[in-house]
Amino acid sequence: MKEFQTIIGLEVHVELLTNSKMFCCCSTEFGKQPNTQVCPVCLGLPGTLPVANEKAIELGICASIALNCQVNEECIFVRKSYFYPDLPKNFQISQYMDPIGINGYLCINNRNIGIHRVHMEEDTGKLVHNEQSGTWSGIDFNRSGIPLMEIVTEPDITSPDEAERFLQELKKLISYTGVSDCNMEEGSLRCDANISVKLKEDVKLGTKVEVKNMNSFRSVRRALAYEQERITDLLKNEKPIIQETRLWNETLQITEPMRTKEEAHDYRYFPEPDLLPFRIDINTINRIKSEIGELPQLREKRFQNQYNLSEYDSSILTSKKAIADYFEQTIKHYAKPKQVANWIQTEILALLKETRCTIDKCKIDPRALAKIVEMVDNNIINATVGKQIIRDVFITGKEPEALVKERNLTQISDTKEIEEIIEKVLADNAQAVNDYKSGRTQALGFLVGQVMRKSRAKVNPSIVKEILQKKLN
Ligand SMILES: [Zn+2]
Structure with missing residues (x-):
């Protein structure tokens, strides 16, 4: 052959x-x-x-x-x-x-x-x-x-x-x-x-x-x-x-x-x-060389090894030098690479696309993003509020902590307060309660949604779900 x-x-x-x-x-x-x-x-x-x-x-x-x-x-x-x-x-x-x-x-x-x-x-x-x-x-x-x-x-x-x-x-x-x-x-x-x-x-x-x-x-x-x-x-x-x-x-x-x-x-x-x-003088070549810094293939490998990120995450973060730099600056303020990577990949990149803006021109600096991710991780605000805050800081450049305070968005962690809201929601939604009791479990999702709405998303949905289930059963 x-x-x-x-x-x-x-x-x-x-x-x-x-x-x-x-x-x-x-x-x-x-x-x-x-x-x-x-x-x-x-x-x-x-x-x-x-x-x-x-x-x-x-x-x-x-x-x-x-x-x-x-x-x-x-x-x-x-x-x-x-x-x-x-x-x-x-x-x-x-x-x-x-x-x-x-x-x-x-x-x-x-x-x-x-x-x-x-x-x-x-x-x-x-x-x-x-x-x-x-x-x-x-x-x-x-x-x-x-x-x-x-x-x-x-x-x-x-x-x-x-x-x-x-x-x-x-x-x-x-x-x-x-x-x-x-x-x-x-x-x-x-x-x-x-x-x-x-x-x-x-x-x-x-x-x-x-x-x-x-x-x-x-x-x-x-x-x-x-x-x-x-x-x-x-x-x-x-x-x-x-x-x-x-x-x-x-x-x-x-x-x-x-x-x-x-x-x-x-x-x-x-x-x-x-x-x-x-x-082209040698100084120009050297200056440009130092501006490029580490090449993306090496940086991608390093992200996987040093920060334990997946191949996919590393590849997205090293698609542009400015994004890779932004990521590394953010984790200097909050050393949780995986969490920071997630927020950049979902929220920040989506906002950049939506507003046709570049990362170096947007108003949310690495320190602000680090703060928001940290507040979510520490249950000071929940993820839904985190997203809102990212969007607001992205547009206004305001301090994330000031925004949370100003709008009174701190997560409600007092169980008594959450229970009160839940009681009200149950009383207002008798139909959904009956649906749930007769086996239509998807009604639970609806009730959680109502509680989130009433609390202006200030409660942790998994805690709400837990209390709701207890009460309904
Ligand atoms: Zn011309």
Whole structure:
């Protein structure tokens, strides 16, 4: 039986998280009306001059360091010439010979996948096709000139599953460091893949096929699996494999030929005459290195070992550097990692999502959160009140203890007082009491709810349940 070997390389484009574009001051905000975020520079009008975005270059350095690359101290921008309607200058400013980062790696499942290069460039405009009539296409230049980084792996990936896993790890690393939001739906992370299959004993590499148009990590895996099978079948039947670019058809779950690829494109790369070569000094590299600190894979492992958190909890908490920092600051004030992790994962992350806020800008500081969790653990307030207080502090930034006092929310621990409330609830809800006595046990939940309501959630529901059961039985 013949044994085959699959070789995959990925090219990942990531839009950088800057406020302005790569070579002009236009905003990079997503979702605005077409062609409202443009200027003569990003429209490619004659006579304009590009100015490189310092923040974008710093993010490029940051990604290169995080990917264990060697950062080139001298970088140069080049013109990559080609014609396409979404490229008004007829060339893209990119990097060729001296990219920002080279020779790195990313470790997945204890195996290093080589990073061939990381380079900086600008995004193109976006073609919008009218799919109903099919009679016109428009071009939106809002995307034109958005800072872009291309990460090219070595052909080290050996299966479609491994490609998916690599992308998940890469996304994690890039979002952790704040280089990009990696939002695939908004196109801030895009991936093309090269795949070849050969007989295992063959020394010569197989013919490469490029696959494009995949909108999720899952479709990358599926498209590659489809290609792997297609090429293997061709090999088995001794049919020729065409070197070409194929598009993934998400609806049909197949790849289709787009164009046959020439050996090499003639992009006529030459140094961009409007931008000087730039030097990255060692101090900048060291500063960025210290700002990144511990990388997320290591931090995730450390969270599991040091704080005894599950793999899942650690992974969520290390999804962003700011969240991991926030967690570690909170447990400095209250050393119960598991409890703090739970409250961050449920309440804080939900509030951030709801308000579209980031953790470093929200008004609940680690000390305040620690205080609230501690009050719940010590039965000063119950969990329901805890949630309310988190929400209030999140919005107002008030002191949690002051809020509890001000609103008189301290948990009622005096059993006599609780019993009084329960008596009243039982008297007011004869129907539910009868239901419970005739075997409909779900009535108990209703009664507990009534007591919680009457006490303004200031009693401990499990104590209420216990007393209620005693009284009803
Ligand atoms: Zn512009």
